[in-house]
Amino acid sequence: MMQHRPHPIAYPFVVAVDGPAGSGKSSVSKEAARRLGWGFLDTGAAYRALAWHAAASRVDTEDAASVVASLGSFDYRIGTDPYGYAVHVGGVDVTDAIREPSVTAIVSAVARVPEVRAHLIEVFRAIIAAEKREGIVVEGRDITTVVAPDAPVRILLTASEETRMARRSKELVGHSAEATGAQLQARDRADSKVVDFMNAAEGVTTVDSTDLDFDQTVQAVLDVIRDAQVRAG
Numbered sequence: 001m002m003q004h005r006p007h008p009i010a011y012p013f014v015v016a017v018d019g020p021a022g023s024g025k026s027s028v029s030k031e032a033a034r035r036l037g038w039g040f041l042d043t044g045a046a047y048r049a050l051a052w053h054a055a056a057s058r059v060d061t062e063d064a065a066s067v068v069a070s071l072g073s074f075d076y077r078i079g080t081d082p083y084g085y086a087v088h089v090g091g092v093d094v095t096d097a098i099r100e101p102s103v104t105a106i107v108s109a110v111a112r113v114p115e116v117r118a119h120l121i122e123v124f125r126a127i128i129a130a131e132k133r134e135g136i137v138v139e140g141r142d143i144t145t146v147v148a149p150d151a152p153v154r155i156l157l158t159a160s161e162e163t164r165m166a167r168r169s170k171e172l173v174g175h176s177a178e179a180t181g182a183q184l185q186a187r188d189r190a191d192s193k194v195v196d197f198m199n200a201a202e203g204v205t206t207v208d209s210t211d212l213d214f215d216q217t218v219q220a221v222l223d224v225i226r227d228a229q230v231r232a233g
């Protein structure tokens with residue numbers, strides 16, 4: 001009789017990218033994925049979408065138990081096509097809404113709840129495992145250390161606080177540079193109580209974009225990936 005062996009699960013080549021707010025994780029990772037023809041996963045979008053969902057459901061986001069309860073009705077969808085980035089909650093397109101400063105202001109409170117993190121980490125791992133392209137670039141705060149600590153490429157993308165504040169305030173037209181900078185600092189302070197994304201963990205390569213333009217930063221990330229692929233044969 002023929003023996004049936006289980007098929008090994010074929011995981012994509014995972015590039016894990018972490019870093020502080022405004023360091024370029026999302027824009028640089030998306031562009032790197034486009035150039036490689038790989039998938040792209042923005043994990044911060046899930047925390048933002050949950051914060052949006054909780055606020056839309058009139059949940060007090062400072063109350064951890066209420067936030068955990070809101071996970072029950074959190075129908076979250078995100079694709080990994082770097083050309084078709086869109087975020088949906090319960091069929092509503094929230095791609096732009098989750099970038100509003102009102103959501104940014106409450107997202108850290110939602111992200112610090114352990115049950116929320118445990119739930120979303122499983123969601124991220126399932127999305128990564130389901131990726132059909134050869135590789136996927138996954139960005140966030142704890143990808144190199146918690147979500148995918150075994151990824152063959154792990155990068156800490158950073159830039160000076162001054163540079164990150166300037167880049168973010170250029171993006172947010174109609175908001176004062178002071179308020180935008182203060183929000184970025186406050187968020188990093190709150191988030192770094194939960195995860196260390198300021199210091200590279202062992203085996204993680206730092207890419208500092210303070211003195212690099214956007215294209216040079218994408219190239220620096222692609223160079224780290226190519227070196228790892230060469231080493232892996």
Ligand SMILES: Nc1ncnc2c1ncn2[C@@H]1O[C@H](COP(=O)(O)OP(=O)(O)OP(=O)(O)O)[C@@H](O)[C@H]1O
Nearest residue numbers: 021022023024025026027167171209212213214217
């Ligand atoms: N090397 C660079 N030179 C100039 N601008 C850059 C560079 N890298 C990123 N940017 C710009 O900086 C801004 C912030 O980048 P992005 O939104 O990708 O950061 P992020 O790390 O994902 O931020 P957050 O964690 O707050 O979502 C964007 O406008 C992006 O185009």
Ligand SMILES: Nc1ccn([C@@H]2O[C@H](COP(=O)(O)O)[C@@H](O)[C@H]2O)c(=O)n1
Nearest residue numbers: 043044045047107108111140141142191
């Ligand atoms: N892996 C992650 C990613 C994000 N967060 C939290 O979500 C917030 C929004 O992230 P952005 O990258 O979209 O700015 C961020 O401030 C963290 O609170 C996280 O905890 N872990």
